Amino acid sequence: MERWATFDCYGTLIDWNGGVGRELERLFGAARVGVLLGRYHEVERELQHERPTASYREILTRTLPRLGHVPADEEDALARSLPSWQPFPEVPAALQDVKARGWRLAILSNTDRDFIEASIENIGVDFEFAVVASEIGSYKPDHGHWRAFRERVTPDVHVHVAASLFHDVAPATELGLSTIWINRLGEEPEPQPDVELHSLTGLGAALDALA
Numbered sequence: 001m002e003r004w005a006t007f008d009c010y011g012t013l014i015d016w017n018g019g020v021g022r023e024l025e026r027l028f029g030a031a032r033v034g035v036l037l038g039r040y041h042e043v044e045r046e047l048q049h050e051r052p053t054a055s056y057r058e059i060l061t062r063t064l065p066r067l068g069h070v071p072a073d074e075e076d077a078l079a080r081s082l083p084s085w086q087p088f089p090e091v092p093a094a095l096q097d098v099k100a101r102g103w104r105l106a107i108l109s110n111t112d113r114d115f116i117e118a119s120i121e122n123i124g125v126d127f128e129f130a131v132v133a134s135e136i137g138s139y140k141p142d143h144g145h146w147r148a149f150r151e152r153v154t155p156d157v158h159v160h161v162a163a164s165l166f167h168d169v170a171p172a173t174e175l176g177l178s179t180i181w182i183n184r185l186g187e188e189p190e191p192q193p194d195v196e197l198h199s200l201t202g203l204g205a206a207l208d209a210l211a
Contacts, residue, residue: 001156001157002104002153002154002155002156002157003102003103003104003155003156003157003159003207003211004103004104004105004106004153004155004157004158004159005098005103005104005105005106005158005159005160005161005207006105006106006107006108006146006149006158006159006160006161007105007106007107007108007127007160007161007162008107008108008109008140008160008161008162008163008164008167008168009107009109009111009116009119009130010085010109010110010111010119011162011163011164011184012161012162012163012164012168012182013087013088013091013095013107013119013123013200014085014086014087014088014119014122014123015085015086015087015088016085017037018085018086019078019081019082019084019085019086020037020040020078021033021037022081023077023078023081024036024037024040024067026077027064027068027070027074027077028067028068032068036067036068039067040063040067043063043066043067044059044060044063045166047059047062047063048110048133048139049139052133052137052138052139052142053137054134055112055134056110056111056112056115056132056133056134057076057079057112057115057134060076060078060079060082061075061076061078061079063078064077064078082115082118082119083114083115083118083119083122084118084122085119085122086122087119087122087123087124088184088199088200090199090200090201091123091125091200092123092124092125094199094200094201094202094203094204095123095125095200095203096125097203097204098203098204098207099125100204101204101207101208103204103207104128104155105125105126105127105128106127106128106129106130106131106149106153107120107127107129107130107131108130108131108140108145108146108148108149108160108168109130109131109132109133109145110132110133110139110140110167111132111133111134112132112133112134113130113132113134113135115132116130116132117130129152131145131148131149133145136148140164140167140168140171141166141167141168141170141171142171143171143174143175146160146171146172146175146177157210157211158177158178159177159178159179159180159194159207159210159211160172160177160178160179160180161179161180161182161200161203161207162179162180162181162182163181163182163183163184163185165181165187165189165190165191165193169181169189169191169193170191173191173193178194178210179193179194179195180193180194180195180196180197180203180206180207180210181193181195181196181197182197182198182199182200183196183197183198184198184199186198194210195209195210
């Protein structure tokens with residue numbers, strides 16, 4: 001039996017808010033980070049909807065100046081810093097446990113190939129493959145990532161694991177997939193996932209229970 005777990009990367013495996021937040025603090029000051037981080041999420045979502053064929057590097061570079069004035073040579077600050085963003089502490093061990101249980105791993109990410117390869121190296125755990133937005137001309141929550149996954153794999157069991165309700169849990173639910181929501185921010189679930197965790201700790205047992 002082929003059991004596959006697909007993952008969002010940024011916010012789920014890699015500390016996305018931490019990476020973006022550090023650059024916002026450097027450029028705009030610590031006092032504004034909370035407000036600007038919330039605004040960043042909104043603007044990025046708008047641009048991904050408006051420009052589904054744009055690279056994620058372009059999305060990052062276009063989003064930052066919309067938050068406030070930045071020098072021209074800093075507009076790509078987020079793109080420059082992203083390859084150094086680190087995984088959440090529990091992620092490598094949790095993924096190794098999942099693999100030891102016989103699950104195969106793939107990433108479905110709203111990003112570019114060079115970014116995801118750098119992040120996988122930082123995680124230190126091998127994935128079978130990754131589907132990235134810039135190669136399929138589609139950003140989640142559109143279903144393009146899942147279509148691309150199914151063009152390569154026909155799993156007996158498929159569970160999607162992600163932190164974003166909007167980008168991942170909702171579309172995966174629409175497609176009839178089981179979902180594990182990594183609720184790192186203490187949010188209220190809408191839609192309701194099959195399993196809610198607050199980190200990847202315990203992920204292996206949760207996947208086995210769904211299978």
